[in-house]
Amino acid sequence: MGTLxxxxxxxxxxxxxxxxxxxxxxxxxxxAAEDTRHTxxxxxxxxxxxxxxxxHEHNKLVKLDRILTALEQGDVALVSDAxxxxxxxxGLELVREVLDSGYTVSPIPGPSAPLAALVASGLATxxxxxLGYLPRKTSERQKLLARIQDxxxxxxxLEAPHRLLAALQDLESVLGDRQISxxxxxxxxxxxxxRGPISQARAHFSEQTPRGxxxxxxxxxxxxxxxWSEQKISKEIRxxxxxxxTGKQLASELAGQSGWPRRRIYEMILTAKGMTGDR
Numbered sequence: 001m002g003t004l005x006x007x008x009x010x011x012x013x014x015x016x017x018x019x020x021x022x023x024x025x026x027x028x029x030x031x032a033a034e035d036t037r038h039t040x041x042x043x044x045x046x047x048x049x050x051x052x053x054x055x056h057e058h059n060k061l062v063k064l065d066r067i068l069t070a071l072e073q074g075d076v077a078l079v080s081d082a083x084x085x086x087x088x089x090x091g092l093e094l095v096r097e098v099l100d101s102g103y104t105v106s107p108i109p110g111p112s113a114p115l116a117a118l119v120a121s122g123l124a125t126x127x128x129x130x131l132g133y134l135p136r137k138t139s140e141r142q143k144l145l146a147r148i149q150d151x152x153x154x155x156x157x158l159e160a161p162h163r164l165l166a167a168l169q170d171l172e173s174v175l176g177d178r179q180i181s182x183x184x185x186x187x188x189x190x191x192x193x194x195r196g197p198i199s200q201a202r203a204h205f206s207e208q209t210p211r212g213x214x215x216x217x218x219x220x221x222x223x224x225x226x227x228w229s230e231q232k233i234s235k236e237i238r239x240x241x242x243x244x245x246t247g248k249q250l251a252s253e254l255a256g257q258s259g260w261p262r263r264r265i266y267e268m269i270l271t272a273k274g275m276t277g278d279r
Contacts, residue, residue, distance in 0.1 A: 008110030012187035029074030117215035121181030227259035
């Protein structure tokens, strides 16, 4: 009996695929792909000749029998267009059917946009909640945000470029002007990770046409915290400047953590840099 392998594939940079993933893709008797043309380019690049079959949202039920038959003969690999399959991609029904039929399901871990965005966000990683794509409609989006506004976990969402600004508007109006990290085109040539309060993120992305798929990492609800001492603020300013952060970025980050006004922190940063007006 074969094994169904859930193989993570690159979200951008092809060098991110693991040696084990390449071996499984080459040795499998069949690869079930969300888009055979997209996966075909990946296989061609690595000179892998394993047969392909499509497995996507519109045929996922009718393809179950073919994949189960293939598992009788050998291993099958499931891949999505990019990243870890089954996360916001077709595959859940297949995994359940394969398990119910007595076959083994084995993950081949690798690239994942939500986790990549989280660890690079600068926000808490000890407890987080991944919620996939935000609802398309404003009313539904606001209802979801209202339900989770008191959660202290770091929140992770996906969003399409044409809905980014509307989503940021609702995030700010419902959850407040929290710290957010917005990642786009991760591991690709034009990778960008914007960090700061939601209000400044809205202003930043309003100055351009949002492009690419976005991953939003948002600070969880924080109960009222003690205001930092001036000594602690000064220490964190020095540390941030040593890391190479800009004055605006550092002021925004510390304002959200310390309870101090952003303008006052920015003045302290200018003083620490020995500057008077360079913004």
